[in-house]
Amino acid sequence: MTSENGILAYGAYIPQRRLQRSAIYAANAWFAPGLRGLSAGEKAVASWDEDSITMAVEAARDCLTGLDRAAVSGVTLASTTLPFADRLNAGVVKEALNLADAVGASDQTGSLRAGTSALAQALAGQSGRLCLGADLRKARAASEAELQQGDAAGAILVGQGEVIAKFLGSYSATVDFVDHFRATGEPFDYTWESRWIRDEGYANLLGGAMAAGLAKLGVSGEAIDRALIPIPVRGVPESLARRCKIRPEAVADTLAACVGDSGTAHPLVMLAAALEAASPGEKILLVGFGQGADLLLFETTEALKRLPKRLGVAGHLARARKDANYMRFLFHRGILDMERGMRAEADEKQPGTALYRNRKAVLGLVGGRSKTTGTVQFPKTEISVSPNARAQGDQEDYPLAEKRARITTYTADSLSYSPDPPVYYGAIDFEGGGRLVAEFADCGPEDVEVGREMRMVFRVKAVDELRDFTKYFWKAVPVTSGEA
Amino acid sequence: MPRGIKDKVAILGMGCAKFGERWDKDADQLMVEAFDEAIGDAGIDVSQLDAAWLSVAFDAVNIGPSGIPLATALRLPNVGVTKVENFCASGTEAFRGAVYAVASGAADIALALGVEKLKDTGYGGLPVRTRGTTYDMIGVSGSAPGNFAQLAAAYRSKHGVGKDDLKRAMAHVSVKSHANGARNPKAHLQKAVDMDTVLNAPMIAEPLGLFDCCGVSDGAACAIVTTPEIARSLGKQDIVTVKALQISTSNGWELQANGWDGSYFHTTRIAATKAYEEAGVTKPREQISLMEVHDCFSITELVTMEDLYISKEGEAWKDVLEGFFDADGKVPCQIDGGLKCFGHPIGASGLRMIYENYLQLLGRAGVRQRSTPPVLALSHNLGGSPIQNVSAVAIVGLADA
Known part of the structure; x- marks a missing residue:
């Protein structure tokens, strides 16, 4: 039992604001009355000062609650909305987490499946790796995607030792199924007809992959206690589960009503939610979809009970604040060009x-603490701020x-x-x-x-x-x- | 213990331009306007100036670097001109340079001139600017009202003062200054306001409303200083001398350590203590005749009454409401209208304060003249923010006082 491979900890981050879909619909009904069917519930929206990096950092910190960060020997950040095309985004996360320089880090992108793929690869890698998925989703005003999508991040620390969930195996299939795409540098997705995506994409492609995956993993659908199928379209997870003989009560809530589809992050957020609700000995099936599919199978252990308490998905849902300010949302997404005034013109050049x-x-x-006086300060300076002793050059790192x-x-x-x-x-x-x-x-x-x-x-x-x-x-x- | 500056330097002449939105004037024209008054008052020729100090804070919307703009505007006889910048205390810093030059004997007659052309930014308030490469990565470059507004929460918390009581006391500060400014033809704002107007004004930075904030304007002010002996030899009868001149600069203790509670100015207390000692003032509440303080915001003036040891700690708000600092009160504060009505052309403000004190001491303040003849007048000029600042205290008085 001492050297199992699997999940060591989980964490999540969901921005505090919940934009009411009714507010989006009310503003757009004159133009797109057909959106009415999607106007129930709310979606998590990141503030102007958040992006996939900051959300990933918060999910990672949640995941590492009460743990020694030395257990992290690598970081993967999966996202289709990375702030930088050429600057290691996971490297910024590494610095924010104050991890040692001697860790690996990589970005994983290109598909909404990047989160589950990163997780599968980390589990195959047999090392302590922090897998992060984060997406700050951007859609055109009055699009279906605007109503369906939300912003969030999930974090899963994998490794060996006292795992909270054993990794029982994975299955992947890759097919160039273009339900939507976004060219490099473009702000918005281009999406094909939803009926085709439902029938060919979800039912046939994903359904087929699930059946094949379960067969390969040698597990029957009935044995699954929690099926995490991150397709926030009404009825789709249930129908996929039925085809694989997964019990209806095992189908996890997709968080569509209160978070929205957080893309790359969503499977990891759902996995965090499942782990915080699960008891030991449960089989959890995690699915990722995008130009094919990933299946990962886990079984929770007794160690789950001993994981230090964290905010997790439930904690983030509890701190939600309702928001009906659609104009602010559009402005924060850069869709609405508001008059910001001359004070916004300050040059922010960073040397x-x-x-x-x-x-x-x-x-x-990271601040400093004087070894002589114990005085803590931020930032570190050559001479301590302590008025009681002129201590020079004696400060140690103090996070x-x-x-x-x-x-x-x-x-x-x-x-x-x-x-x-x-x-x-x-x-x-x-x-x-x-x-x-x-x-x-x-x-x-x-x-x-x-x-x-x-x-x-x-x-x-x-x-x-x-x-x-x-x-x-x-x-x-x-x-x-x-x-x- | 240094021997100090008391009575070593006299003010030979002072000048102050009309403060306001001087859309039709460049900075060099404002300098000439202030200088013409000062040199006329001094009764000397420009060729008699031995050195000059120029205070300006914002280069980007102003005259640019160096002392050259002053030398050029006034066509000074190629004397040394030092440009100084010390946040909003720059004006008193220029004065200090000139006074120290005379006190040292290096110069017989020296000029201190401050100027600022703030109304070329295109917006209200002070220009947004960098605070240095390191600070810009980790600091909050809040607005000036935002930085000073924070005094209020800490003051309320420390002294158990209710939000409404403090807001009313702050409003009284502004109502009083507007009443004074209404009688000053050089002030930018010359209109009285009532309590309701102040209390119901739009919020700028909680709890500072529009009328809790000083104006923003263009202006210039200057002083010509010399020794008392030279002043007498030039025929001056009533001599105003410098009694004390102290500047205290934050060293990061308020910002980085945990000892400061946010409700007062650490530096002002130090500068005031040293200034009173230098001037031989032991009971400031009785001995100081009147004050011009750095009322960039109403809350700044209020807590400064305590930091200058005029009011007891935690009680300035009561003194304010009782009219202690009104024009007809025990110790008038901002009898010229203050920054509140003059606005705050940064480099000029410290010198503008000394200008009013000088006029009051000589009985030349016209309708604003304090009925009880003033003997010692204090000016307090502050730069930065409560958590990190430069605080200057200058006391001037009659030579024989």
Whole structure:
């Protein structure tokens, strides 16, 4: 039992805002009344300062709750919406997680199946690898996709040892089935007829792959306790399960009503949800679809009960806030060109030299602690800030990202340019020492007061629009009830 | 202990341009406008200037680098011109340069001139600018109101003051300054406002509304300084001397350590303590005749009353509401209208404050003249934000006081 191969931990990230589909429909009904059938429920929408990298970082942190990060010997980030075409996106995640330099990292993309493919490859690789799937989905206004899709990230740490779910095997099939495509550099998908996708894609291609996969894995459909079929189209997972003799009650909720289809991330998010709900000894079948299909089979173990508590899918669903502001959503997606004013014109050029020198502080929120006085500060400096002793050159790395903090001062600034005004910020003091003037994210007027508990999140600080470079840093969010 | 600057340097003449939206003037024309008044007041020729200091904060929308713009605008006789920038305390910094030059004996007569042309940005408030390569990656470049607004939450929390009480006290600060500014022809805003207008104004940065914020304007102000002996030899009868001049600069303690609670200005307390010692002031609440302080925002002025040791800690808001700082109060504050009504052309503001104190001491403030003849006048000029700043305190007074 000591050296099983499988899943060591799971995590998820779902942005806080839930855009009401009824608001999208209400704005577009004059133009596309046929969308009415998709207008129920809500979808998770990332804020202006989130992207696939930041969401992946948050899911990864959730996954690594209570674990030694030295267990991570590699990171894979799967996404079809990576911010950079040529800069290792997983490398930014590695820096944000403050992992050792001696880890591997790779991006996996090209298909919505990239998440399950990354997971299958990591499990075959027999090493401690963090598999992340994240997508910030962008669709044209008044499209079906706009209503169906949502933003999220999932994280699965695989490896050997005391696994919470044993890996029982996988099956893959690859077919160039073009239900939708997006050329390099283009903002939106081009999608073919939904009836054809349902009949040829889901029923025949995916259904066939599921049957073949189960046969190869030597398991009958009846034996599956949780079937994770991330096709958020009403009736499709149920009908696929029926064909494979999977029990109807084993078919997992696709989260279509409350999150939406988060693309590459979705199978991993569903896997996280299944693991947090499962008991030991359950067989979990995970499916990925996109130019073919992946099937992965797991069986949960007793170790599942011992995994430290995390926010997970349930925790993120609990902190959701309803949002009916469709205009803001369009603006944050870059679809609506609003008058931003001259204050938005500030040049955000990032010297690469300075970012490289300061990467631990900027991307990892690593401060310093004086070995002489114990004074904690951010960032590190040659001479300690401590007024009591002039300690020089004696600071050791002191990571602050996982420390809770409390508000010392704050304001809600309506003058500074922000894509989501007013911008909240203030001084926060970390538990155990250290202070930062930080922007507050996911924050409203009821969330700020001196003494309020905050936690740190990795976000987009600014975008250099002249050179298309995204700048990342850490922000503080209010700790909500339920987040112990 | 340094011997200090007390009575070593006299103000020979001062000038102040009309502050406001000077759409038709360039910075060099504003400099000439302030300088003409000062040199006329001093009664000297430009050839008698030995050195000059120029304070400007925003290069990008202004005169550009170096001291050359001042030398050129005034056609100075090729004397050394040093340009200084110390955030919004730049004006007092230029004054310090000139005063120290005279005190050292290196110059007999020196000029300090501050100018700022803020209305070439195209928008209200201060221009957005870089705070340096490292800071820009990890810091919050909030707006000035956003940075100063944070004093309010911390002050309320520390002293148990209700939101409404503090908001009313802040509003009184602005109502008082507007009443004063309405009597000043050089002020940008010359209109009185009432409490309701201030309390119901649009929110700029919680809890600062529009009228809690000072104006933004173009302006210039200058001082010509010399020794008291030279001033007398030039025929001056009433001599105003520098009693104290102190600047305190944050070293990152407020920003990075955990000891500062956000409700006060660490540096102002240090600068004030040193300035009172330098000037021989032991009971500032009784001895200071009037004050011009850095009221960039109403909350800044309010907490500064405590940091200058005029009000007891936690009680400035009561003094404010009781009218202690009104024009007819015990210690008037912003009797000229303050930054609130002059606006804040950064490089000029510190010198504009000293200009009003100088006029008041000499009894030349016209309708604004304080009835009780002032003896010691304090100016406080602040740059940066509460959490990291430069605080300057200058005390000027009658030579024989």
